[in-house]
Structure formats: C-alpha cells, structure tokens
Amino acid sequence: MSSLRERMNRLRSSTGGTPESAVQQPSRGSDIETPLESYNETNKETNIEAYELHDSHTDGTVSEAEAGTEQLPESWLAMGVKLQTNEVGTFLLREVKYSADHQHGIHRLSELEEASKGLSAFHGEQIGAEHLLILDLETTGLGVGTGNVPFMVGIAYWQGQQFIVEQALIRHPAEERAMLAYLKEKLTAYAYLVTYNGRTFDWPVMLNRFILNGFGSKVWAPLHLDFLHPARSVWRNTLTSCRLSHVEEERLGIERVDDVPGSLAPQLYFQYLADQNPEPLAGVFRHNEIDMLSLASLAIRFGHLLGGEAGCGPLPMPEEPEEIVRTGLWLEKMGQAEKAERLFAVAEQQQGMTLNALLLLAARDKKAGNWRRAVLLWQKAVMLPLKFGASDDSAFIELAMYYEHKLKDYESALLYADEALQMALSHPLRGRQTAKQRAELAELRKRSLRLQGKIGRKLGSHGT
DNA sequence: CTACCTATGGGCGAATCGGC
DNA sequence: GCCGATTCGCCCATAGGTAG
Structure with missing residues (x-):
C-alpha cells in the first residue's frame, strides 16, 4: 500500500486540477505499509488544513465546530447526513429506516423475523431477529493491519418492525474515536454479528481500531454469522464468483443501478479528503447501504433454508x-x-x-x-452424453472398482476400465500432459492389464 | 509477510483380498 | 498362511477466494 501522501498526490494529479502536477507519479514500487504514526499524522495534518479551508469558504465561521453549534454544509444534508456529537467528539451519521414490507430483491425485510429462527443451526441457540447486528465497512484498503482505517462503518438492525440502517462516517482520522465510542455502545446491545467475510476482514479491522484507540480488545464478543462460507458451500461451481455483489445479482434478485464498486471506495474517500467535496461519497453510502440490505437477504435466505423448506413459501x-x-x-x-x-x-x-x-x-x-445407490448414480453418470472439453472418467473408474472388488465381475470391470482409458486417450491431446495426467494414464493401463490377467486366469483354470 | 475457511492432494498405515 | 496389490481413512500441507 502506498502512503497517503503519495495517494493524494496521485489523486490531485489525476483530477487535473493543478497544472504543476502534470507529471504522473509512478504507482509501482511503493507498496509498503506506512507506519501508523506517520500515516495518521499525515492524514490529520492535510485534512484538518483542508477542512478549515473549506469551512471558511462556506460561511466564514471557523470556530463553530469548537463551539458545538457547527452546521453541516448543504452538500452533506442533501444525502441525509447529520452531525453526531458525544463526549469524545464529533462525526457524521446517516440513518435510513425501512419499513417491514420493503422488498429487496426476491425477499421482503419482514421475512427476517421468521427466518432468523432457522439461524440457530449455526450456534445452537435460539436467535431472534432483534439480536442481529449487520456490519459492513468501507475502509482505506484491504489490509487488516493498523494502516487500514474504516472511514465508513455501516450497521443495520431489526427494531420494532423496522429495518434500521446507520452509517457512520469520519471526515478525518481525528473523528474516529468519537465514532468508535458511539459504535461501542450500539454493538454491545447485540448478541450476533452478521457479515460477509467479516470473520477475516470487517471484524478484525474493527477490533484493531478499538484497540488502537484505547477501547481495549474486549469491547464486544458476539457470536459471528459470516455468510461467505455458506454461500461458497452452496454456490461454488454454479456461480462464477461468490462475491456478495454476484451472489446478490444471481440468486437474490437484486439489481444495483449505478453502483460504485467497493474497490473504488478508498479512492473516492481520498478524493474527498483532498478536495472536501462530499458529493462522490453519496455513491459510497448507497453501496454500503445495499451491502447491508443484501446481507439481511442472505440471512433470510439461509435462515429459511435451515428452518423452513426449500421450494415452499418465500424460498425458491x-x-x-x-x-x-x-x-x-x-x-x-x-x-x-x-x-x-x-x-x-x-x-x-x-x-x-x-x-x-x-x-x-x-x-x-x-x-x-x-453402495446400491452409489452404483445407480455412477451408472447414470456414465450414460450422460459427454460434454465438449473437460472429461471426467471418475464414474467409469468407480464402477470398474465396484465390479472388480465387490462383485468380482472382471469382465464388466474391464469394460468400464477400458472406457475410462479410451476417454483419457482421446482427450488430453491438446497441450502437453502434466505429470499427474501421465500418472493417471499409467494407472488406467495397469488397471486394464490387471483385469485382463484376472480374466485370463479365470478362463484358464476353468478350461483345464 | 493479510487471514481465514474450505477444498484438495499427497503420504502413510490399516484393512481387505486374491494369488501362490 | 504369507505376500503384494488395492482401497480407504486420516492427517497434514497447500491452494484458492474474498473482504476495500
């Protein structure tokens, strides 16, 4: 990861605003984590400077923030963002409430109540929808090390027949502590954390930020519901990718229009830090919001699956x-x-x-x-018209093994073994074969020869 | 020098069976 | 009854994919 200063330089030069930066900074060779201290200081420095500049431009009252009467510029208010202040400081908060009958793709949010009961299969405890806390971060990068800052933290929960989305955003690193203080109070009211790859990403990042900001490492110990791995278990091979956005589109019936890809979030935030124009962040808010709605849909999906019946009711x-x-x-x-x-x-x-x-x-x-049923299935498999391209002879081999060792029917076994051999011989002519392919071919020949030998001996002993 | 989970593949011993 | 071949189960190392 490159340092913030480098990134911002690059951003400035790519936005083309400053003529002196016509020469592009090379982006290669600088992929080194910046130590925390210099990272934060750079961030603070640059950002506070820019922020005050912006503030004085809009209404000329620089000291309003300190006096606690700070008004947010219209550009923030337009996207539903409000100032949030607590004893630690100030940050921004956007809140959106959805009614229970809101339809998100094929699911309705109200299904969460019924579906969450099924989620008990994960941890063996009864789960109520009101105990689920959905979390999704937008950060400055992909690392989970200290250099990665969650600039937007989205949480969502079910409360009184409403689905409430809250998105905290920090205008600069100094606001992080206030945001974390707020989140700490929110999070600890819930027993379950719902994420997508949050086991590896979102939660470790949050934990690091809590630790780094002096809240300790035990702020919250939820039971974790991470839907990445269930999604993979179910959709590997039937979907080209199990990224949330893809699962969403292919299986949850969700269509994102003009979505800002998550990978663009860091750039957009850096751009905001540089020019103080919050407008591009509207797309990031929207993206983060849909991620959480989709997570709710996934919870509904898997909850229905575990508790209800596929093909009945809302679950296709x-x-x-x-x-x-x-x-x-x-x-x-x-x-x-x-x-x-x-x-x-x-x-x-x-x-x-x-x-x-x-x-x-x-x-x-x-x-x-x-074995009975397995054999029937393998027999169905070998009857299938073979598809162009990759061939799989494992059904033939399984049947050859079954007939040789279980039934002692060497003639039938040989037929299957030779079919597998034929298949292996006719296909891999494209490209050079790997050591593994050669070994498999050798194994198939050996199998065939062994079976021929067994048949020969059996006939021989019978004849004499 | 991500970290986590899952699937996959190799290695090795146990169990089984046919051949002698 | 022993030997060699084969398969299976188990363990461990490795690879792949996802998060912004």
Missing part, C-alpha cells in the same frame, strides 16, 4: 441440479439431515441431472456405505 427451489445437491450437502453438514434428504430426492428426480451433481451424490453414498 434452486434450479441447477448441482446447486440443489450442494445445498443438501450443506444442510447435512449443518445438522439438518431430513431437509437434506428431501433435496437429494428432488435432485434425483430432475431431468437435466449433471455429471458433477451425480458424482457428488454418489460420493456421499459411497462414504456412507450405501
């Missing part, structure tokens, strides 16, 4: 067979075996069953010792 049955199977496997892992079985049954009745879905189901049956 997945369309892709592999998604149905993976959903079942995840439910099984979460201790919902009966619900899983129902999904597996649905999957098996599907017409367009895919190879992967069949193999997943078969592998599960094999592990459980359910």
Whole structure:
C-alpha cells in the first residue's frame, strides 16, 4: 500500500486540477505499509488544513465546530447526513429506516423475523431477529493491519418492525474515536454479528481500531454469522464468483443501478479528503447501504433454508441440479439431515441431472456405505452424453472398482476400465500432459492389464 | 509477510483380498 | 498362511477466494 501522501498526490494529479502536477507519479514500487504514526499524522495534518479551508469558504465561521453549534454544509444534508456529537467528539451519521414490507430483491425485510429462527443451526441457540447486528465497512484498503482505517462503518438492525440502517462516517482520522465510542455502545446491545467475510476482514479491522484507540480488545464478543462460507458451500461451481455483489445479482434478485464498486471506495474517500467535496461519497453510502440490505437477504435466505423448506413459501427451489445437491450437502453438514434428504430426492428426480451433481451424490453414498445407490448414480453418470472439453472418467473408474472388488465381475470391470482409458486417450491431446495426467494414464493401463490377467486366469483354470 | 475457511492432494498405515 | 496389490481413512500441507 502506498502512503497517503503519495495517494493524494496521485489523486490531485489525476483530477487535473493543478497544472504543476502534470507529471504522473509512478504507482509501482511503493507498496509498503506506512507506519501508523506517520500515516495518521499525515492524514490529520492535510485534512484538518483542508477542512478549515473549506469551512471558511462556506460561511466564514471557523470556530463553530469548537463551539458545538457547527452546521453541516448543504452538500452533506442533501444525502441525509447529520452531525453526531458525544463526549469524545464529533462525526457524521446517516440513518435510513425501512419499513417491514420493503422488498429487496426476491425477499421482503419482514421475512427476517421468521427466518432468523432457522439461524440457530449455526450456534445452537435460539436467535431472534432483534439480536442481529449487520456490519459492513468501507475502509482505506484491504489490509487488516493498523494502516487500514474504516472511514465508513455501516450497521443495520431489526427494531420494532423496522429495518434500521446507520452509517457512520469520519471526515478525518481525528473523528474516529468519537465514532468508535458511539459504535461501542450500539454493538454491545447485540448478541450476533452478521457479515460477509467479516470473520477475516470487517471484524478484525474493527477490533484493531478499538484497540488502537484505547477501547481495549474486549469491547464486544458476539457470536459471528459470516455468510461467505455458506454461500461458497452452496454456490461454488454454479456461480462464477461468490462475491456478495454476484451472489446478490444471481440468486437474490437484486439489481444495483449505478453502483460504485467497493474497490473504488478508498479512492473516492481520498478524493474527498483532498478536495472536501462530499458529493462522490453519496455513491459510497448507497453501496454500503445495499451491502447491508443484501446481507439481511442472505440471512433470510439461509435462515429459511435451515428452518423452513426449500421450494415452499418465500424460498425458491434452486434450479441447477448441482446447486440443489450442494445445498443438501450443506444442510447435512449443518445438522439438518431430513431437509437434506428431501433435496437429494428432488435432485434425483430432475431431468437435466449433471455429471458433477451425480458424482457428488454418489460420493456421499459411497462414504456412507450405501453402495446400491452409489452404483445407480455412477451408472447414470456414465450414460450422460459427454460434454465438449473437460472429461471426467471418475464414474467409469468407480464402477470398474465396484465390479472388480465387490462383485468380482472382471469382465464388466474391464469394460468400464477400458472406457475410462479410451476417454483419457482421446482427450488430453491438446497441450502437453502434466505429470499427474501421465500418472493417471499409467494407472488406467495397469488397471486394464490387471483385469485382463484376472480374466485370463479365470478362463484358464476353468478350461483345464 | 493479510487471514481465514474450505477444498484438495499427497503420504502413510490399516484393512481387505486374491494369488501362490 | 504369507505376500503384494488395492482401497480407504486420516492427517497434514497447500491452494484458492474474498473482504476495500
């Protein structure tokens, strides 16, 4: 990460406002964390200077902030931002309330009440919607080290049939302590933290900021509901990516119009720090707000899945067979075996069953010792018309193993083994084969030869 | 020099079975 | 009854993806 000063220089030069910065700063070779002290000091220095400049430009009363009668410029008020002051200091707060019947994609926020009961499968305790605290940060970078500052902290919660979104924003690092003091009081009222990859990102960053600002490391110890991994369990292979924005679009029916990508948030904030124009931050507020609404939708989705029934009520049955199977496997892992079985049954009745879905189901049956069903699934798999491109001969190999070792039917085993061999021989001609591919080919030949030998000996002993 | 979780692959011993 | 081959289960190391 480059230092703030470098970034701001770059920003200034790229916005083209200052003629003396026509020469672009090279951005390579400066990816080193700036130590905290210099980072913060640089930040404070530059920013306070710029802020006062701006203040005196608007109404000429520089001392209003200190007197506590500070008025926010119209540009802030236009996006619903208000000044928030406590004993520690001042920061900005934007609050948006949604009514229970607000529709966000395919889900309605009111579903949270019912769905949150299902979320107890995560930690084994009964969960009420009013105990969930949704958190999403916009920060100056991706690191979780001390150099990364959450300049916007979005929280959302369910309260009295309303979904309330609060977004705290700091105009410069000096406002962070006041924001954290406010958040500390808010957070500790909740038992559950809801995030997307917040286990690795949002929460460690918050924790670091609390520690660094002298609030200690024990401000809050919630039970964590991080939906990244459940999302991956269910949607890997059926979605090209499991980023929240993609899951949202493909599975939650949410369409973002003119969304500011999260990756742009740091730049927009630096730009604001440099020129004190808050307008571009409107997009960041909006982005952060939708992230939290989507997190609520995800909570609804997984809550319904764990507590209710897929295909009934508000929760649609997945369309892709592999998604149905993976959903079942995840439910099984979460201790919902009966619900899983129902999904597996649905999957098996599907017409367009895919190879992967069949193999997943078969592998599960094999592990459980359910050979009858596993064999049926492998047999379905080898009947599938093979798709162009990647081939998967594992069903043939599994069947070859089953016929050789369980049934001692070497002739049938040989047929499957040779089909696998044929498949391996006909496909990998594109490009050089890897060591692994060569090893697999050698293994297939060995299997075929071994089976031929067994057949030969059996016939020989029979004949004589 | 992110950190976390999950899936994947390799390695190794146990268990099984056929061949001799 | 022993030996070698094969498969399976378990453990550990590694890779990939996501957060702004």
